[in-house]
Amino acid sequence: MSDRSVPRYEAALKVTGRAAYEGEVPAVGLLHAALVEVPIARGDVVAVDASEAERTSGFATMVSYADAEPLKPSPATALIRDRAVHFAGQPVALVVADTLSAARDAARAVRVTTQARPSVTHMAQALNTAYVPAMVGRFPSVSNRGDATAALADADRVVRHRYETAANIHHPLEPHAVVCWWEGDKAVVHTSTQAVFGTRAMIAHAFNMPPADIRVISRLLGGGFGCKGQLWWPWMFLAMLAAKKTGRPVRLELTRAQMFRLVGRRQETVQDLALGFSTNGCLTGIAHHVTAQSSTHAEYSDATAVYTRYLYACPNVTTSHLLVRTNEPQPVPMRAPGTAPGLFALESAMDEAAVRLGFDPVDLRVRNFADHDQEAGRPWSSNSLRDCYCIGAERFGWARRPAQGTAVDGRWRIGWGMASTMYPAIRQAAKVRVQLAADGAVLVQCGTQDMGSGTYTALGQITADALGVPVDRVTVELGDTVLPDGPFSGGSQVTASIFPAAAAATAKLRATIAAMAIADEASPLAGQRLDDLEFRDGSIRSRSGNVGEPWANVLARKGTEGLEAEGESGATQHPDLTATSMGYGAVFVEIGVNAGLGEIRVRRVCGAFAAGRILNPLLARSQYVGGLVGGIGMALHERTETDRATGRMLGETLADYLIPTHADMPEFDIALIEEDDPHLPGSVKGIGMLGTAGIQAAIANAVFHAVGKRVRSLPIRIEDVLGRR
């Protein structure tokens, strides 16, 4: 293993159970909260009556829309300020009491009167209301390059199908929680969030108070995957209102059932995709049209068809996104937003095309490689997708792929499939502060939080490398708005964003120490040339003169308490880019289909990923494997369904919402293909999303290879494979 494979900074805390999550923060006089939900899927709240609840033991107070009214209107407060009910199980009040069970009892005793109205409980009921959202993420909803309609009409071969993906739920192990209190007019908020600064800004807006009066802390998260963002805010605000009303700290933690509807989901999609080819296997036209679910109280669309604009060379590409509002929970980004559902369609269709055209699926993709960004008309900053195909295929043994439908192993029919994956590499603004103590200890701080994906480790490592000290000399502080501003954890961009800021801060410190040493008569480095000095093994050394000393000595002699520097870096300026940056991958899978029962097992996965320079191969591998596991879940198990009659979620437990278990896990072979990218600071690209997309299609393609059944709907149901529904 590479010496860059530093284990997790917080590993010991986590494996010994000493890691403290924000929902566990102790507070004197703590009150516990429970949400009061209504069963109707659409309508209005007429009255919320707490008179019976008030008589339950331990009851402290209730807050509802009446208390939320003074909050400033915004998407984050709409759900709690209005009396409108948008989906079944929507909370309309929060009760606090001395204990959690007292709070739950009291919540049950609250009488809510509602006026129900007809609801839409599935997209299919309201297709006539579908509309084009202004944007899908940061991309336009609709795109047209060339003339796809004409190209498809003229194409030698056309593959045209409908693909569908189910609503998925993020389900981080740690449910959303908040422990909050007020210190006069100031708020202290310990909460599990992927965006401490975003959370602070929204509190400041809602409560109309200066951001400086709010402290949001999120030092450790038990996962997020995209759901620890804006949809949590309304429920957190209710807890803050209760804390204000009672003058006591309040704790709210969502139940697993509430995690199914209150904090977002991966939206359900229906995708119509057509690929046109010439007989020589070159794409001549692509049309990718997506219809997806959004709620009646907010709007969100994954960039599902967006990646179809980029992945392959093709002169004629049209894509569009439609949304249908339903009385179901609101979707938000979920790991590999857009790419996971979108590449399922595109990469399944490419496999269908390979079969139709008589090409090997890898060859067909190589043939259609896009050597530049055809959508924006500019070069890639780097693109090693072809290496991913080549190295992945080699490691997997793709050349020995058996003929379709011929491989068996006992009762298992074996299939091999592959697919591509991609994700944009972007950065946000970030500040990093580094402090050096005279004893050589290093402290690095950034307000951004670690979702559990390794931000502590990466920042510690970047800093240690830059200062030439072992990582265990570096203390890392994250997840607190009193620290320098950092990015939200999403879009696989935290490491890439903080890298240049940390590099700038450490560069300043190195320059300062070097200057001090050169000017210091007592230093062996006195009079050396600045550009000849390097930081290595805790020392500052002259490369040519073979002299040096621990840099701590330089500080100690000056009697300084230490040094401090802050580094800053900016966000990606999309309009000014001269090159487009993405990470890429190719994933190869072997599956078995049990002949009599149709059960599908993933037996072997090889993922080859090219996403810039890898700071820590151990962490990177773990990110890819985790991503692939999520992708296997989306491919084979994960689906949440709405009861059409009542609008309620069917089965709000992890016994009903299946995810892969350890015993389902295949062998993972991960190839890390390193890239130099002159356009990106430190050649760093994000990696977190890549593994989660692509594998869905690879599995569906492998199912076809095994048993000849093409499944175009996720999750793949056993009935689909057996040919009965």
Next chain:
Amino acid sequence: MRYEAPESVEKACQLLADDVGHARILAGGTDLLVQIKTDVLDPSLLIDIKKIQELREINTGSGGFRIGAAVTGAELKEHDGLRAAWPGIVEAANLIGSTQVQGRATLGGNLCNGSPAADSVPALIAAGAKVVIAGPNGRRELPVEDIMVGVRKLALTKGELIVSFIVPPRPKQGGDAYLRFIPRTEMDIAVVGCGVSLQLDADGTCTFARLALGAVAERPLLVGDAAKALIGSKLDAKAVDVAAAAASAACRPIDDKRGTKAFRIKVAAVLARRTIQIALDRAHGKTGTTH
């Protein structure tokens, strides 16, 4: 909510009989506590039976076994005699949950939770096991297949609880097996479960057979027609086909997100075939299973 942990069966029955609210027996709690936590149940009294010695023991008098209702899956697995005699029962019980769940989950709880998909139940039915029931009026016995009468409905009356399971001695040249189908590899509720117990005579003719199915009706089913097809045959392909068809025919499943009706009916036949094969191998003294 009140909690009691009596040390005798009589005391437990008394508590059950006297309670005017919703009293519940607490064994491992792996069903009950989940149901309380998710507001499915809100008992006024929990009667923990784990302190009652009789319910915690496996006894091996007269060649058969008397398994206390509160014996856990982990304890069953550690009982060499039971494992050798009734591997199907032990395997079924050990499909329940994970290692952690195994340390808590009991046979009594699996049956009394009243789920048609309970894994140990078809295996116990196939083995011809009986249940000893204690109540205010003393004790009685019923075959396992007569306990569950519908989803979450039991043939127990007020004040009654299950004390133990009586499993007969393993028949000479006999074998049992249990298989279930779930969409993933572990930790899931059976889409279909099948338990089989067989006995052969010296020339390999089947003299005794029982086949039970789980998760294909409102309660576990003993499929008499499947047994009829097997008894008297040499368990040749034709007899097994007829038994498998009988298994399919007995199903009256529901469509749900775990599986459609048609799929369950088809899977019942496939599992019946595979389970019969394993039981047959075991009757012939072969070990090792091929799932």
